[in-house]
Amino acid sequence: MNARHRILAKLRNALPVENDMQAAPAVAGYYAANTLAPQTCQERVAQLRGLLQAAHAEVIVASRAAWVSLLAVRLAALGVGRLALNEDTEEGRQLAATLRESSGSVTLLPFDKPIETWKQELFDTVDAGFTVADSAIAATGTLVFKSSPAQPRSLSLVPPLHVALVRAETIHAHMFAAALEEQWAAAMPTNLVMVSGPSKTSDIQQTLAYGAHGPKQMLVVIVSGEGESA
Amino acid sequence: MEKRIYPAPPQQVYLFGTCLIDLFVPEAGMDALRLLEQAGVAVDFPMGQSCCGQPAYTSGNEASARTVAAAQMALFQEDWPIVVPSGSCAGMMRHHWPKLFAADPVLGPRAKVLAERTFELTEFLVEVLKVDFAALHAQSTVAPPPIKVALHTSCSARREMGTRSHGLALLRALPGVELVEQKNEAECCGFGGVFSLKHPDISGAMVADKTAAIEASGCDQLVSADAGCLCNIGHAAEHQGRALKVEHLASFVARRLRGEAQS
Amino acid sequence: MSTQTTTQPLQFHPSADFKNRSREALADTKLRQNFRGAMDFLRGKRSAQFPDENELENLRDLGEAVRKHALRNLPQLLEKLETQLTANGVQVHWAETAEEANAIIHGIAVGRGAKSVIKGKSMASEEIELNDYLGERGITCVESDMGEYVVQLAHEKPSHIVMPAIHKTKGDIAELFHEEIPDTPYTEDVDELIQIGRKTLRQMFVDADIGLSGVNFAIAETGTLWLVENEGNGRLSTTIPNTHIAIMGIEKVVEKLEQVIPLASLLTRSATGQAITTYFNLISGPRRPGELDGPREVHLVLLDNGRSQAFEDAELRATLQCIRCGACMNHCPVYARLGGHAYGTVYPGPIGQIISPHLLGLDDTRDLPTASSLCGACAEVCPVRIPIPQLLIRLRTEAQRNPGEAVAHRLKGQGASYSLGEQLVWKFWTGAYAHPSLHRIFRWLATRLRAFAPKQQMGWTRFRTPLQPAERSLHDLMAERKGNRL
Numbered sequence: 001m002n003a004r005h006r007i008l009a010k011l012r013n014a015l016p017v018e019n020d021m022q023a024a025p026a027v028a029g030y031y032a033a034n035t036l037a038p039q040t041c042q043e044r045v046a047q048l049r050g051l052l053q054a055a056h057a058e059v060i061v062a063s064r065a066a067w068v069s070l071l072a073v074r075l076a077a078l079g080v081g082r083l084a085l086n087e088d089t090e091e092g093r094q095l096a097a098t099l100r101e102s103s104g105s106v107t108l109l110p111f112d113k114p115i116e117t118w119k120q121e122l123f124d125t126v127d128a129g130f131t132v133a134d135s136a137i138a139a140t141g142t143l144v145f146k147s148s149p150a151q152p153r154s155l156s157l158v159p160p161l162h163v164a165l166v167r168a169e170t171i172h173a174h175m176f177a178a179a180l181e182e183q184w185a186a187a188m189p190t191n192l193v194m195v196s197g198p199s200k201t202s203d204i205q206q207t208l209a210y211g212a213h214g215p216k217q218m219l220v221v222i223v224s225g226e227g228e229s230a
Numbered sequence: 231m232e233k234r235i236y237p238a239p240p241q242q243v244y245l246f247g248t249c250l251i252d253l254f255v256p257e258a259g260m261d262a263l264r265l266l267e268q269a270g271v272a273v274d275f276p277m278g279q280s281c282c283g284q285p286a287y288t289s290g291n292e293a294s295a296r297t298v299a300a301a302q303m304a305l306f307q308e309d310w311p312i313v314v315p316s317g318s319c320a321g322m323m324r325h326h327w328p329k330l331f332a333a334d335p336v337l338g339p340r341a342k343v344l345a346e347r348t349f350e351l352t353e354f355l356v357e358v359l360k361v362d363f364a365a366l367h368a369q370s371t372v373a374p375p376p377i378k379v380a381l382h383t384s385c386s387a388r389r390e391m392g393t394r395s396h397g398l399a400l401l402r403a404l405p406g407v408e409l410v411e412q413k414n415e416a417e418c419c420g421f422g423g424v425f426s427l428k429h430p431d432i433s434g435a436m437v438a439d440k441t442a443a444i445e446a447s448g449c450d451q452l453v454s455a456d457a458g459c460l461c462n463i464g465h466a467a468e469h470q471g472r473a474l475k476v477e478h479l480a481s482f483v484a485r486r487l488r489g490e491a492q493s
Numbered sequence: 494m495s496t497q498t499t500t501q502p503l504q505f506h507p508s509a510d511f512k513n514r515s516r517e518a519l520a521d522t523k524l525r526q527n528f529r530g531a532m533d534f535l536r537g538k539r540s541a542q543f544p545d546e547n548e549l550e551n552l553r554d555l556g557e558a559v560r561k562h563a564l565r566n567l568p569q570l571l572e573k574l575e576t577q578l579t580a581n582g583v584q585v586h587w588a589e590t591a592e593e594a595n596a597i598i599h600g601i602a603v604g605r606g607a608k609s610v611i612k613g614k615s616m617a618s619e620e621i622e623l624n625d626y627l628g629e630r631g632i633t634c635v636e637s638d639m640g641e642y643v644v645q646l647a648h649e650k651p652s653h654i655v656m657p658a659i660h661k662t663k664g665d666i667a668e669l670f671h672e673e674i675p676d677t678p679y680t681e682d683v684d685e686l687i688q689i690g691r692k693t694l695r696q697m698f699v700d701a702d703i704g705l706s707g708v709n710f711a712i713a714e715t716g717t718l719w720l721v722e723n724e725g726n727g728r729l730s731t732t733i734p735n736t737h738i739a740i741m742g743i744e745k746v747v748e749k750l751e752q753v754i755p756l757a758s759l760l761t762r763s764a765t766g767q768a769i770t771t772y773f774n775l776i777s778g779p780r781r782p783g784e785l786d787g788p789r790e791v792h793l794v795l796l797d798n799g800r801s802q803a804f805e806d807a808e809l810r811a812t813l814q815c816i817r818c819g820a821c822m823n824h825c826p827v828y829a830r831l832g833g834h835a836y837g838t839v840y841p842g843p844i845g846q847i848i849s850p851h852l853l854g855l856d857d858t859r860d861l862p863t864a865s866s867l868c869g870a871c872a873e874v875c876p877v878r879i880p881i882p883q884l885l886i887r888l889r890t891e892a893q894r895n896p897g898e899a900v901a902h903r904l905k906g907q908g909a910s911y912s913l914g915e916q917l918v919w920k921f922w923t924g925a926y927a928h929p930s931l932h933r934i935f936r937w938l939a940t941r942l943r944a945f946a947p948k949q950q951m952g953w954t955r956f957r958t959p960l961q962p963a964e965r966s967l968h969d970l971m972a973e974r975k976g977n978r979l
């Protein structure tokens with residue numbers, strides 16, 4: 001008998017019935033009963049923006065046509081010199097093209113090789129990482145990222161500035177809705193991460209400080225049909 | 231806490247005086263009786279009563295608790311409510327007697343019945359008898375001078391019996407009584423029965439904070455519907471040389487209704 | 494903090510020391526101020542997160558139901574978790590004891606030729622004293638959670654399960670950094686202090702061979718480890734090193750992903766008063782083909798270490814509902830006055846008082862169950878409705894039980910507080926209070942001999958004037974009244 005058998009045997013012995021899985025807690029019922037009136041996309045955008053800003057993220061809401069040039073201007077203003085960016089997404093390609101065209105001094109670094117080959121460089125020399133969120137959650141001001149070959153998880157983690165784009169139509173009202181509608185449980189990626197602002201800590205005398213170990217700054221672009229135009 | 235559904239006012243009740251009141255604050259028991267009688271209810275005090283068993287129960291001596299509790303359970307043969315001038319003892323009878331006797335085929339069901347019939351005094355006055363204290367007060371010939379009081383609600387009264395609101399309601403109904411706030415009011419006074427004997431330093435630190443907060447509230451006196459807290463706070467204040475007067479809520483209310491300024 | 498408390502190992506202490514340590518802690522006015530301030534702050538933050546009492550109570554009902562459901566099905570869920578994780582490429586290990594868990598982790602480290610481990614926050618690793626174990630075997634563990642890092646730098650132990658360095662002021666930390674980290678000027682500016690911590694630790698994420706983390710929730714149906722954090726150190730520890738080892742207590746598994754959602758909400762709101770933390774990090778396996786980062790190996794160590802003892806008893810099982818939010822300690826009047834170190838256990842406060850006896854045995858924890866006034870503040874805020882006072886009473890019962898008594902579920906250290914003297918007192922008390930005739934004599938003696946009430950009444954009179962019975966008992970007054978009436 002190994003530890004596994006001994007532990008499981010002890011637990012089994014203590015239970016009156018072998019399988020009580022049927023009496024599952026009513027999670028869906030709770031969220032159905034406690035969810036507020038359905039929001040419009042615009043309301044979700046507003047809530048997401050408000051909460052992200054409250055969590056010290058900078059938020060740009062922009063139209064499909066305008067976001068890329070607004071972001072390029074903002075990146076230049078922030079002094080971003082080296083930007084890690086993959087061109088696997090439509091938005092990634094658009095941003096890359098715009099940055100290449102502009103006379104700015106942004107160096108684009110594709111994350112196209114295993115992290116081992118450039119770990120030190122990634123940690124020490126990259127100013128910002130550009131990501132596209134898979135979805136977002138209005139109720140908590142949260143962006144959802146699913147890891148993939150195109151979107152390595154350190155892109156949203158290692159560079160001091162995390163630039164994240166989210167499409168307004170992917171914003172869910174709350175987390176339960178996101179998990180349900182996207183069927184998270186059916187196909188979990190290696191890493192699914194929910195991000196609600198730049199990294200922070202209150203570990204020193206309950207004083208809130210931003211920029212703990214993850215990104216110090218977060219810049220979120222919400223692309224919406226109703227955003228400002230350039 | 232589940233919302234309690236209250237019965238119509240009865241003709242007669244049992245009074246369960248509690249062991250602490252019996253020996254240390256007997257006047258509070260008499261005042262509880264007077265308040266109930268004033269509200270038109272006949273009161274029976276079974277002479278065989280002693281203690282709900284809580285001291286043994288909370289210190290981990292279930293068998294002793296059961297023996298003592300069972301002796302009390304035999305006393306309440308009539309179908310009358312049992313009124314207890316202590317949130318903590320009422321909590322014991324209402325919530326812990328049924329657990330204590332859960333495995334007993336005879337006393338188990340009996341404990342449940344008695345639990346349903348058990349009421350904390352202020353709860354009973356406010357919710358069941360719906361006593362109009364302002365009206366009673368108006369009948370008294372002398373109006374006592376205005377007074378500032380701080381209320382301490384015991385932890386069982388607050389969290390197990392939910393009777394803080396009743397103590398407040400009683401005090402608010404009395405003309406000339408001003409309630410003052412104390413810091414960290416919801417925090418325990420540090421009594422906790424055997425806790426105060428087994429961990430005197432921690433208990434002492436808690437009651438020291440409590441007396442300081444009460445004194446800082448600017449009250450003329452403290453009232454509480456639990457004798458345990460009263461003894462703890464009162465004797466600690468005396469030890470610290472604070473001129474803090476403490477009184478059972480029942481005695482305070484009865485005294486105000488009699489028009490007395492000082493007990 | 495006195496140097497004594499900081500240099501002694503804090504676990505496996507003879508419990509007689511609890512009283513000494515608590516006395517020391519109470520005398521430390523600065524410590525008491527720090528904790529009072531911190532607790533008031535955290536209580537305020539929590540209550541601001543729950544403006545709607547109905548929503549709070551409904552959510553607590555749901556949280557309790559989820560945890561109870563998980564425990565009712567624990568063996569199957571653990572097996573399912575193992576199957577799912579294995580299918581996802583995670584290696585699952587089982588440890589009955591702290592020693593076994595340490596050996597497993599050490600074995601993995603040796604197999605990878607690892608020299609250094611970067612740690613995300615893990616109370617389970619504190620519980621098994623992993624840092625010491627690996628350190629003695631030449632492998633360095635570095636804590637990366639800011640609070641844990643501070644505590645490690647000071648050679649202390651966490652004083653709170655969510656905020657490990659809560660006992661320290663920024664002044665303490667300024668001094669510590671100035672002395673312990675080369676070329677660090679003294680600064681009390683919290684932003685600067687955090688940046689110092691960030692800079693010092695950053696290279697360690699790059700260099701570490703292994704990242705070690707705890708787990709907040711594990712999901713059986715998907716084989717997922719759900720980690721909750723704000724700093725990003727948990728993500729870095731579980732993303733950057735080649736090997737990730739997670740360690741968790743066997744009770745942390747739930748069936749479905751959707752069931753974690755209410756628990757996570759209860760956790761962050763109850764713990765620090767946040768609607769959500771910066772990161773919810775859901776890990777379901779090592780790097781897949783084509784992926785460019787993430788560990789190539791992920792291990793999970795399932796730790797029993799006494800939990801199954803709590804599980805075996807239907808009442809004590811509720812202990813394992815805990816989601817380690819720390820709200821019970823934040824609201825505990827005893828914890829607020831002692832701080833965490835006085836308890837001498839990895840988990841302090843109310844949750845520590847109910848779980849430590851299972852982890853360490855009642856012999857080493859005998860004073861913990863009584864160190865509570867049973868005020869119920871803990872149970873009032875516990876997001877999964879653990880009846881903590883009820884469990885404390887039960888542990889008191891087990892500690893007082895005759896060590897020789899045979900019971901269905903014998904707890905380790907049964908009878909640790911058994912004392913013939915006390916049993917005699919209770920015998921006498923029971924006699925006097927269960928028999929009306931004896932009680933009458935007792936009352937008569939107590940009131941008539943009131944002048945002889947002792948001036949020293951055990952601990953009572955250290956802080957209070959002595960209790961003295963009234964001249965006449967309530968029974969006397971009632972009898973007199975009846976007499977008058979008749």
Ligand code: SF4
Binds near residue numbers: 821874875
């Ligand atoms: S016992 Fe309850 S309140 Fe305490 S840490 Fe566990 S879940 Fe939180």
